[in-house]
Amino acid sequence: MKKKILLSLLALVTLFTITGCGTKEESKNKSNSNKEAKKNSNSVVLYFSATGTTKSIAERIASKSGSDIIEIIPKEKYKSEDLNYNSDCRANREQNDSKARPEIENSIDISKYDTVYLGYPIWWGTNPKIILTLLDTYDFTGKNIIPFCTSGSTGISGSVSDLRNYNSNLNIKDGKRFSADASDDDINEFINNY
Numbered sequence: 131m132k133k134k135i136l137l138s139l140l141a142l143v144t145l146f147t148i149t150g151c152g153t154k155e156e157s158k159n160k161s162n163s164n165k166e167a168k169k170n171s172n173s174v175v176l177y178f179s180a181t182g183t184t185k186s187i188a189e190r191i192a193s194k195s196g197s198d199i200i201e202i203i204p205k206e207k208y209k210s211e212d213l214n215y216n217s218d219c220r221a222n223r224e225q226n227d228s229k230a231r232p233e234i235e236n237s238i239d240i241s242k243y244d245t246v247y248l249g250y251p252i253w254w255g256t257n258p259k260i261i262l263t264l265l266d267t268y269d270f271t272g273k274n275i276i277p278f279c280t281s282g283s284t285g286i287s288g289s290v291s292d293l294r295n296y297n298s299n300l301n302i303k304d305g306k307r308f309s310a311d312a313s314d315d316d317i318n319e320f321i322n323n324y
Contacts, residue, residue: 171196174240177249178202178260180213180221184280187308187317188249191278194314195321197247200240204260205233225254231263238268245274245324250289252281252307257289262296270300276324277305 175192178201179185185201192199212220224230240246250257257279277293279286286307294302306320 172243173197173245173247174243175199175247175249176202176238176240176264177247178204178251178258178264179249179280180208180251180258183310184249184251186310187278187280187312188247190312190314190317191247191249191321194317195247197245198243200238201236202238202260202264203235205235221253221258224259225256227259230259231266232258232260234260234263234267238264240268240270240273243273245276246270248275248277248305250277250279252279252284252286252289255284255288256292261293265293265297265300270297273301274324275300275302277302278320279305279307280310281307282309 173195175188175195175197177184177188177199179188188199188201191197208221211217215222224232248261250261257277275293277286277290279289284307286305290302290305294300303324306316306323308316308320
């Protein structure tokens with residue numbers, strides 16, 4: 131009889147211990163995930179992509195950083211003939227015109243974000259002119275701007291320098307260039323550096 135009572139008590143103590151640990155672990159995991167959400171709730175991936183390459187990288191950065199994502203949509207969409215760099219195409223004309231500012235179709239609200247991952251393809255060694263339209267239209271004062279670009283070979287430093295020269299009051303970080311086949315490690319390293 132004493133053995134049965136003792137075994138029953140031991141079983142109850144074991145059950146409470148296991149249940150208690152599980153509850154503490156679940157609370158700890160919920161607490162950690164809430165911290166992650168709070169950490170990233172003030173960041174956005176804002177990108178322009180004419181062919182889909184930058185879009186793919188932007189989506190991966192947003193997913194891995196827990197950021198919101200907003201596409202910069204041109205009012206006049208770019209067709210393949212607009213991007214034929216071996217001709218007098220629209221992209222070439224815009225890049226050669228210092229006053230070109232392609233219109234943005236969608237309204238973009240960045241007011242609640244402290245950190246903006248700004249993505250674009252490299253056109254003629256720098257950012258497309260629609261990025262200047264963006265900087266002219268929206269207030270980036272006090273925000274950390276972390277540029278990223280997609281390019282087969284041209285680095286990001288020229289475009290970052292151009293953006294800093296265009297508006298020296300903005301806090302524009304050095305950023306990173308990605309190729310279309312960037313690895314998860316490349317994306318994670320970029321996020322962790324900022």
